[in-house]
Amino acid sequence: MPAESLHDAFEEELKDVLSAEKQLLKALPKMAKSASNEDLKAGFEEHLEQTKGHVERLEKIFGMLDKTPRAKKCKAMEGLIEEGSELMEEDASPEVMDAMLIAAAQKVEHYEIATYGTLVTWARQIEMDEAADLLQETLDEEKETDSKLTGLAESGINAHAEA
Template sequence: MARTTVEDLFIHELSDIYSAEKQITKALPRMARASTNPLLAEAFKSHLEETQGQIERIDQIVELTGLKLKRMKCVATEGLVEEGKELLEEIEKGEVLDAGLIAACQKIEHYEIASYGSLVSMAKSLGLTEAAELLAATLAEEKGADEKLSAIAEQGGNQAATLEKKKK
């Protein structure tokens, strides 16, 4: 489908982030299991619940607007998830892996923040007020998840990884 209108672009971007959220729901449990930092594992589990709610919001938007999502795969998220899988394969469990998982998850969060920010703007320009509000709620959650990950990193996750490296 050609993206010749803002509505076409909105449908494409909404379809893309829907795919991204679905992929993330599969990645977060693996990340939680791999983490040795209890705060980080809990953050991943908590964000999984949020992500499921975000998928429900997209379903709500589709129902509200009558728009039809395209079946597609978000290749950006697919690549970011693959990077996370590589960490799990290459780094043994511990503080260094936890620091890597924080970085991997923040990359995904930043992609989502950019996507939802754009979607909010497009929804507003299309006069989709309720959709814009739902998307803005998700945007706020994504920003909160990013802030939580930064706080965990600053509270010791990354410092512990640095100390572990110095010991070796």
């Protein structure tokens, strides 16, 4: 579909991020399983539950648009997840694996933060304030997850990987 307006671009980006979130639903359990640090494992499991909520919010926004929630393959997330999958096959100590998992997860979070930030701005521009509020809620959760990952890295995971 040609994007002839910001509204069209908004819809296309919603399809892309729906795909990204659905891909993440499959990846997070694998990341949790690969983590040895219990706090990191719990963080991945918590974010899995949040991600289910992100999908629900996106589906609600599609409903506001009178559109069926259809995902359009997010190649960026596909690449990030593929990179993370390759990382999990590395021969690494549990401590180093945890540090690498945090790095992979933060790449995903930064991608999502950029995407949701754009969507919030676009939703406000096209006067879809309710959608913008839902997207802002997700954006805030993504930023919080990124901050928690940084905290885990700084609270000892990176130091254990160094030792």
